[in-house]
Amino acid sequence: MHxxxxxxxxxVTEPVAKPSRMAFWLxxxxxxxxxxxxxxxxxxxxxxxxxxxxxxxxxxxxTLQSWITFFSSDTxxxxxxxxxxxxxxxxxxxxxxxxxAALFVGLFVKNKTLQTVLLVLCVIPFWTSxxxxxxAWRPMLGKEGAINMILMKLxxxxxxxxxxxxxxxxxxxxxTQIYCVFxxxxxxxxxxxxxxxxxxxxxxxxxxxxxxxxxIILPMSMPGVVVGxxxxxxxxxxxxxxxxxxxxxxxxxxxxxxxTQVGSLKWAFAAVAGVxxxxxxxxxxxxxxxxxxxxKEL
Amino acid sequence: xxxxxxxxxxxxxxxxxxxxxxLSLSLPDNSYxxxxxxxxxxKTTLLRVIAGFERxxxxxxxxxxxxxxxxxxxxxxxxFVFQNFALFPHLSVRDNxxxxxxxxxxxxxxxxxxIADRVQAMIALVGLTGLEDRAVTQISGGQKQxxxxxxxxxxxxxxxxxxxxxxALDANLRARMRNExxxxxxxxxxxxxxxxxxxxxxxxxxxxxxxxxRGRIAQTGNSDSIYNRPASSDVARFLNCYNLFSGRIxxxxxxxxxxxxxxxxxxxxxxxxxxxxxxxxxxxxPTGTGLGGDEAAIEAQFLAEEYTGSAVYSFFTTxxxxxxxxxxxxxxxxxxxxxxxxxxxxxxNKEHALxxx
Numbered sequence: 001m002h003x004x005x006x007x008x009x010x011x012v013t014e015p016v017a018k019p020s021r022m023a024f025w026l027x028x029x030x031x032x033x034x035x036x037x038x039x040x041x042x043x044x045x046x047x048x049x050x051x052x053x054x055x056x057x058x059x060x061x062x063t064l065q066s067w068i069t070f071f072s073s074d075t076x077x078x079x080x081x082x083x084x085x086x087x088x089x090x091x092x093x094x095x096x097x098x099x100x101a102a103l104f105v106g107l108f109v110k111n112k113t114l115q116t117v118l119l120v121l122c123v124i125p126f127w128t129s130x131x132x133x134x135x136a137w138r139p140m141l142g143k144e145g146a147i148n149m150i151l152m153k154l155x156x157x158x159x160x161x162x163x164x165x166x167x168x169x170x171x172x173x174x175x176t177q178i179y180c181v182f183x184x185x186x187x188x189x190x191x192x193x194x195x196x197x198x199x200x201x202x203x204x205x206x207x208x209x210x211x212x213x214x215x216i217i218l219p220m221s222m223p224g225v226v227v228g229x230x231x232x233x234x235x236x237x238x239x240x241x242x243x244x245x246x247x248x249x250x251x252x253x254x255x256x257x258x259x260t261q262v263g264s265l266k267w268a269f270a271a272v273a274g275v276x277x278x279x280x281x282x283x284x285x286x287x288x289x290x291x292x293x294x295x296k297e298l
Numbered sequence: 299x300x301x302x303x304x305x306x307x308x309x310x311x312x313x314x315x316x317x318x319x320x321l322s323l324s325l326p327d328n329s330y331x332x333x334x335x336x337x338x339x340x341k342t343t344l345l346r347v348i349a350g351f352e353r354x355x356x357x358x359x360x361x362x363x364x365x366x367x368x369x370x371x372x373x374x375x376x377x378f379v380f381q382n383f384a385l386f387p388h389l390s391v392r393d394n395x396x397x398x399x400x401x402x403x404x405x406x407x408x409x410x411x412x413i414a415d416r417v418q419a420m421i422a423l424v425g426l427t428g429l430e431d432r433a434v435t436q437i438s439g440g441q442k443q444x445x446x447x448x449x450x451x452x453x454x455x456x457x458x459x460x461x462x463x464x465x466a467l468d469a470n471l472r473a474r475m476r477n478e479x480x481x482x483x484x485x486x487x488x489x490x491x492x493x494x495x496x497x498x499x500x501x502x503x504x505x506x507x508x509x510x511x512r513g514r515i516a517q518t519g520n521s522d523s524i525y526n527r528p529a530s531s532d533v534a535r536f537l538n539c540y541n542l543f544s545g546r547i548x549x550x551x552x553x554x555x556x557x558x559x560x561x562x563x564x565x566x567x568x569x570x571x572x573x574x575x576x577x578x579x580x581x582x583x584p585t586g587t588g589l590g591g592d593e594a595a596i597e598a599q600f601l602a603e604e605y606t607g608s609a610v611y612s613f614f615t616t617x618x619x620x621x622x623x624x625x626x627x628x629x630x631x632x633x634x635x636x637x638x639x640x641x642x643x644x645x646x647n648k649e650h651a652l653x654x655x
Contacts, residue, residue, distance in 0.1 A: 197384035200351050203371045204378040205453055206402025215401055219388050 042278065049271035058267050066268040070276070076257060080276065083253045086171060086243070087236045087284075093176040094232050095225065098183035102224070105184070106191025107199075107217070119188060122181045130178075134245045137174050141165040141246075166248035174246045179235055183228035190224030191217070226292045233284045237277060254280075302327040302457055302489045303348065308357035310343055310513075317343040318354060319513030325491060325506075327456075330483055332504030333493045334524075336536055340513045341493045345459045348491075349378045362456055372403055377455035381462045383446040385434040392430040394445050395420055398453035420452040424482060440471045447482065457489045464499065476503055497537050501525055509533050527564060531572035531654050540574040540652070541622045547571060547655045556616040559594050562648030565655065574652040577625035582612065582634050583643045594648045598622055600636045612636060614644060 052061040070076045105118045125133055140146050141164040148160040163169055194217065202212045240255030249256075254277045261270035301324040310318040317340040325331050335341035346352040348359065350371030359366040366374055386394050396417045399407040407413050421427055424444040429437060434445060443463065450458055463479070464472045480503060483490045494500050500507050501521040509517040509524065517529040528534040531542055545554035552559045552573045559573055575594075589595055598614035601621075610633055614622045622644060626634060636642065 195382075195384060197380045197382065198386060200349075200371070201378070201380060201384040201449075202386070202397065202401070203351075204349060204376070205398030205449065206372050206375075206404060206406075207397070208372055208403040211401045211403070215397070216386060216388075 045271045045274050045278075048267055049275050051268045051271075053266055053268035056265070058265075066272045070269065070272045075252075076273070079252045079254050079257045079273075080280075082168075082251060083237060083255075083277075083280070086168065086175070086251070086253065087233060089172050090175045090179065090236050091229060091232055093172060094180045094183040094228070097176060098180045098228065099187060099225070101180075102184045102187035102191060102221075103217075106188035106221075107194070115188075115192065119185065122184055125178075126181075130241065131245075133178060134174055134242050137170065137177075137246055138165065141170050141173065165246070166250060168247065168251050170246040171243050171251050174242045175236055175239065178242065179232045182231035182235065183225075186227040186231070187221055187224035190221045194220050222292050223294055226288050226294065229288050230285055233288070234281055237281050237284065300327055301325060302362060303491075304358075304360040305348070306358045306360075308344075308347060308354045308359070310340075310347055310352060310354045312343075316513050318347065318357075321357070321510075321514050323508060323515050323518070325457075325489060327489050328487050329489055329505040330480055330503055331489065331491050331506045331508065332500040333491060333508045333510055334497055334500035334536060335493065335495065335510035337495055339510045341495075341510050342461055344510065345378070345461050345491070345493055349376055349459055350374050375404075375453075375455050377450035377453065377458035379446050379450055379458060379460045379463050381465055383442045383466070385442055385445055385449070387433075387435055389434065390430065391421070391426060391432050391434060391437065391445055392417055394434055395448045395452055397449060402453065416452055420448045423451070423485065424448045425478075439467050440475060443467060443475060447479075451482070451486055451488075455488065457491065458483075460490060460492045462494055463492065464494070472499075479503065497539070509536060511536070527566075528574070528652065529566065530568055531570065531574060534572075534574045534652065539577050539625075541577065541580070543573040543620065545571060545573065547653075552653060552655075554620075555618040556598075556620045557596050559596070559651070560648045561651075561653055562592065562594075563651040563653060565653045568654035570654070572654040574654070575646050575650060577611070577623045578609075578627060579646045579650040580622075580624045581631075581645045582624055582626070582636070583645050585641050585643050587643065589645065592648055593645050594651065595643045595645045596622070597641060598644055600638065600640050600642055603636065610634070614642065 048058075049066060050062045050064065051066075052059045052063045053066055101122075105115055109115045109118060138145070142148070143160045143162055143165065145165065147164060148157075151157045152160065164173075198220075199212060199216065202216050207215070238255055239253055240259050243251045243253050243256055244259075254273050258270045258273045258277070261267075261273065303323075303325040305321060305323050308318045308321045309316065319340075321340075321344065333341055333344070343352060347354045348361075348366075350366065350369065361374065361376060386397065389397065396413050399413050399416060407416070418427075418430075421430060424447055426441060426444050426448065429441065434442060437445070443466075447458075447463075460479075464475055467475060476499065479490070479492070492500075492503055494503075501524065504521060507519060507521055507524045508515055509528075511530075511532050517524060517533050519527075524533070525537060525539070528537055528540070531544075534540040535542060543552070543554035543556060543559065545552055547553075547561070548558075550561055552561055552571070554573060583595075585597055596616060598616045601613045601615055603613065604611040608628060610626045610628065612624045612626065612634065614624065616622065624644060
């Protein structure tokens with residue numbers, strides 16, 4: 001029996017079929033790459049974390065020993081706690097330093113060209129290598145470094161401030177400087193998208209600057225803060241180079257533990273630390289995404 | 299009527315261009331004022347200067363008897379309805395309307411019950427009852443327009459500036475909102491200053507119509523006097539219903555490149571001479587027929603026509619290339635049958651002409 005509805009359905013679905021085949025080919029390289037070089041290694045890491053580790057060898061015999069060692073060792077738990085503490089401090093510092101900068105660039109600089117120039121200026125430090133950027137802090141913060149010399153010349157301090165270098169403080173200073181731009185960028189982007197008329201409308205309705213900031217600007221820039229926080233968190237949680245270079249190996253993050261364990265061929269311990277770190281990052285990102293519904297905002 | 303707003307000699311420049319060039323005006327309280335200006339005439343700048351978003355370089359602004367020169371925008375008590383509405387996208391309809399009451403610096407309303415009552419009453423006034431909890435991104439253009447209006451009116455400004463408020467709406471909705479805007483204004487009893495580039499909108503809505511030209515007020519009056527007696531050839535051009543000839547006066551006729559036209563009708567002084575005849579005052583006749591004593595005529599070639607149902611617009615070109623438009627109302631005249639490229643006599647009563655010299 002002839003069914004007009006059915007034939008109509010067929011003609012409607014046909015043009016849709018082509019874009020979906022197209023979509024398949026567009027997505028394929030990315031998916032293959034991710035499976036081979038992200039998903040598979042992660043699964044491998046989880047698997048290796050249950051292998052049996054002896055001093056010089058590792059055997060694919062499943063055991064919980066590495067996990068028990070990790071969670072009963074003060075060194076490893078201490079590193080986990082240090083990682084969380086440094087991450088939180090750097091996150092707060094990048095928001096405190098980055099938000100006002102983004103507010104200035106995104107809202108107070110009206111000229112679009114100047115806005116772009118200022119954002120590019122933020123990125124200029126990235127034209128030098130990571131290592132140089134980190135090591136450059138040493139002559140700045142050291143006992144006989146620039147900051148201490150200036151403070152002593154000005155007579156503000158009589159003895160050099162030693163806590164500036166090779167301490168947790170120097171790690172936080174270094175990381176904040178390196179990662180701040182990842183906070184500024186997304187926030188400035190969101191602020192730049194706020195139509196000037198919206199702020200004028202709030203003004204016209206009688207609100208002063210701080211009221212407008214609290215009720216309009218801050219809530220509308222929150223997606224930027226969350227995206228920036230995700231960038232900074234993922235990078236800081238996985239850090240090992242800055243802490244190694246600026247703390248004189250006094251500050252051990254999970255990243256440093258992994259580097260040391262891999263260096264001494266303790267693959268199972270390294271895998272445990274890696275799984276813990278991956279889970280931590282997953283939790284942090286999931287928690288941040290709960291703050292703002294990015295799909296709705298972007 | 300007492301003036302609610304008095305502007306004196308306002309000057310505002312952007313680089314070399316003068317957006318406001320010694321503009322003065324006085325607006326009556328409790329009335330609907332429309333301001334007609336072509337694009338680039340400085341109309342948005344004027345509104346922004348009144349609201350305080352831009353500072354003018356010279357001149358004075360008095361609002362409600364008070365100088366507004368050094369008053370910040372959020373303390374002026376002048377409402378502003380933006381062209382693209384500028385609703386707060388992260389707030390619901392209700393919170394958008396309540397924004398001014400809760401967040402204004404001068405005398406904010408802190409009583410939650412009072413806020414809820416006033417917001418509810420205003421939402422009802424603009425006809426949005428039932429949509430209070432919707433996000434403003436999920437309502438139609440006309441509804442956004444109403445939210446923008448309600449958000450401003452709830453703060454009880456003495457005057458509301460509307461910057462092309464109907465520009466973002468489709469044609470049907472625009473016609474409906476015209477009536478509604480007038481009704482809402484009457485219920486609130488405040489002055490509305492409605493800026494528009496559309497002559498029909500300006501004439502249809504304003505109790506008083508102002509025409510803005512190159513940073514100055516070119517004419518003030520009611521719709522009828524603006525439409526029938528434009529004060530200059532520029533005003534006549536903005537009204538979009540006059541054929542204009544430039545030329546010079548020679549004895550009892552006006553000499554235009556298109557031909558000699560007998561003088562008559564209303565004569566007004568102007569720097570550049572011009573002769574204007576309204577589109578619907580012209581009759582189309584075959585060439586060679588005799589003229590009455592008070593008739594003026596010009597010969598022109600038919601180009602094209604546009605049928606709108608109630609009227610036909612026919613377009614002609616004269617020997618020297620002047621484009622002429624004729625509006626024939628089908629309720630009183632038969633639809634003219636015109637030969638493509640045919641030559642016709644365009645005839646009008648010379649008393650209907652406007653002469654600027």
